[in-house]
Amino acid sequence: MKSKQLLILAGLWFMLLPGSMIQADPLPAGADDRIELSLRSSSAAEYKTTVSISSRKWKKWLSSMEQAGNLPQPAPAYSVLELAAPASNGTRQLYRVYSVESGAYLLELDSRTVYRTPEEMKTDIDRLRQELAARHFGKLLTxxxxxxxxxxxxxxxxxxxxxxxxxxxxxxxxxxxxxxxxxxxxxxxxxxxxxxxxxxxxxxxxxxxxxxxxxxxxxxxxxxxxxxxxxxxxxxxxxxxxxxxxxxxxxxxxxxxxxxxxxxAGQLEDYHKSLSPLDTVKLFLVAVNQKDRHLLELLLNTGAETGLAAEWLDDRVLNARPIGEPPAPFRIPEDALEAQFKTRVGISRKGARPQGIWFRWSLSRTTPAGAWFITDIQPEAVIRGN
Missing domain, CATH: 2.30.110 (Pnp Oxidase; Chain A)
Incomplete structure (x- = not known):
């Protein structure tokens, strides 16, 4: 069976699952008034789980959204939530959905315009996201x-x-x-x-x-x-x-x-929060070796750092691995919001001899319970070539 046919069959199977249609205050039959909320593991993923929403209140919420200027803060995209809704010109508009403590925001992907949703809509978004995650991801079993x-x-x-x-x-x-x-x-x-x-x-x-x-x-x-x-x-x-x-x-x-x-298992955020600054750097090097753009940009925490991401994802970088432990034990206070240390990394590049290079890593987090993110990477002297 061709891969395209398999994808179609998989999509039909998920549409038949219980809970794939959320209904309340049904809209009258007529134009395409479907509102769909979809969850993917990353922006590059083709596989998604979707709920269709037929509700007067959702249509009202979408029509009452206010333009918000910019997203209030960078939002780590451990997974991607998107909303497709009918537009006034008869087409369908696609939004990226961000739900943070201060509220829920919709980024219109065509115009890059940001809207803030009514508070009641944020509550529904958070509830449906949990339902989608339960269907989209697997259990975490040992x-x-x-x-x-x-x-x-x-x-x-x-x-x-x-x-x-x-x-x-x-x-x-x-x-x-x-x-x-x-x-x-x-x-x-x-x-x-x-x-x-x-x-x-x-x-x-x-x-x-x-x-x-x-x-x-x-x-x-x-x-x-x-x-x-x-x-x-x-x-x-x-x-x-x-x-x-x-x-x-x-x-x-x-x-x-x-x-x-x-x-x-949909637990990448909790896993990230459990990592020490040193383990965060080690996971970063894993992402480099895996050429995993989603994981690497996640650890950098902002799309604005794509230049740094591109540098480490360059095809000429064949391998990057930690060499030993940091030169001296270091302790990060439990309430610290910043960390800085050096590690030695063995790097292999196409057409060049392997090198052992010291890098100074700078990391930060917004709260003592939050995840560590890499904010800067500075190479120091080359130690040796192998």
Whole structure:
């Protein structure tokens, strides 16, 4: 089955789910008065979950919005909420929805005009966002729980959170995470499409269907190791990690897999808030190696920093990894809002020898309970070339 057909079928399936239509004070039949609220994991994701709203109050709220000038503060886009509504000229207008403590705001994507919604609308937006998140993301289960739910030999349904493409795989082995193989050559073809036609070690957030519901997980796309399903055109197995799983070689958790499992469970914001400044920098380097623009720009916290993001996402940067720990232990007071320290990073670039470079990292957060964001990165002297 072609990928386009799979996406269409997936969309139809979600439209049939209970709760996909929110109705109150129905509008009379006639013109296209649909109001749709959709949730995606990132602005680049094709896969989305949508509710259709048929309500007089929503139409009234939209007509009474006031222009607000600018968004009140940068809003970290852990996921993307969008609203499509009928416009006065008969077309449909698309808005990006931001709900912050001070209120809810709609950014009209065509004109970049910002509107503030009535307070009652913010309450509905927050409620519907929670409902959408419960349907769009998976549960956050630990490896110990998943290991019991899906023993070796279990056939899995695996959905990529970005494209929405779904394929079948079988758990073949793995004691600390799952070693999985696509079930058929058709499943292999779908998996390869998810990776743009080339096998890759890149970690991707995925949804894995289990007997007790859908679970957030992370997979890579590189065939390796043992092979056990003949005729599936997949020479080896690939790995799926869950919260708390570890690698078989190092017996340590893989930061990239853990971040993607949290993302697939809709817990990326809470995960980010749990990180220390040093762990935030390590996650940043994971995003560089993964070429994960969403995660990298999230840690920078503003679209205005796209120049810095582009510098680190440059294709000439092949790898960036931390070397050792900071030169001296440092403690950040619990109520601190700023942090600064140096770490050594090994960087490999196309056409150049690997280098070990010291970087000074500056981070900040808005409240003691908030997440740390990187505000500045300054390189210092090159230590050595390998």
């Amino acid at each position: 490896w110990t729980e998943v290991d019991k739910l899906m023993p070796k030999g279990t056939v899995l349904s695996i959905t990529d959170l970005e494209t929405g493409l779904t394929f079948q795989g079988q758990r073949r082995a793995g004691s600390a995470h799952m070693d999985v193989q696509p079930l058929t050559k058709e499943d292999t073809a779908i998996m390869k499409t998810i990776y743009g036609g080339q096998w890759s070690w890149q970690r991707k957030a995925v949804l894995v269907k289990t007997p007790s519901g859908v679970v957030g997980a992370s997979m890579h796309g590189m065939p390796h190791g043992g092979d056990g399903i003949p005729g599936n055109n997949f020479n080896g197995h690939f790995c799926i990690h869950f919260a708390g799983s570890i690698t078989h070689g190092s017996a340590h958790s893989d930061p990239a897999h853990q971040a993607m499992a949290q993302k697939a």
